[in-house]
Amino acid sequence: MDYVTVRELREKSGEIWQRVEGGEEFVVTRNGKPIALLVHTEPSAVEDKLRALRLQAFRRVWDALARQAQASGAADMTEEEIQAEIDAARRERQLAARGA
Structure with missing residues (x-):
């Protein structure tokens, strides 16, 4: 190349x-x-090649997120713990938006 x-x-x-x-x-x-x-590329293969490139990019991002979750311990969180984190973040954002 x-x-x-x-x-x-x-x-x-x-x-x-x-x-x-x-x-x-x-x-x-x-x-x-x-x-x-x-x-x-051949005209008939354009969509397949684009799909393959997008899938490869998605996998790269997914793998990076999985490594980050594993390193931070987030990979071991239960659904309830995850929801609690989401709820807390939303509350903080709402308070910040109100100027509190």
Whole structure:
């Protein structure tokens, strides 16, 4: 997988698009930071590829939340304890909104 800057993509778009159509993949960067991926896809596979990317992103977030819950002990809370925390947070927010 190659890296290409936004400027390079603008200046060499024809060449880069041909390479993408040939199966090459690119990470597009702006100011040295990745902002997009260029990958070849068939028109019939667009929705499946997007779904797979979204699922992968969801799993990454879910795993991070699970690790955080485990580290904080929240993973061991009962439903009643969770509801009590939610209720307490709501009460605090209502009091803050009233200026108390």
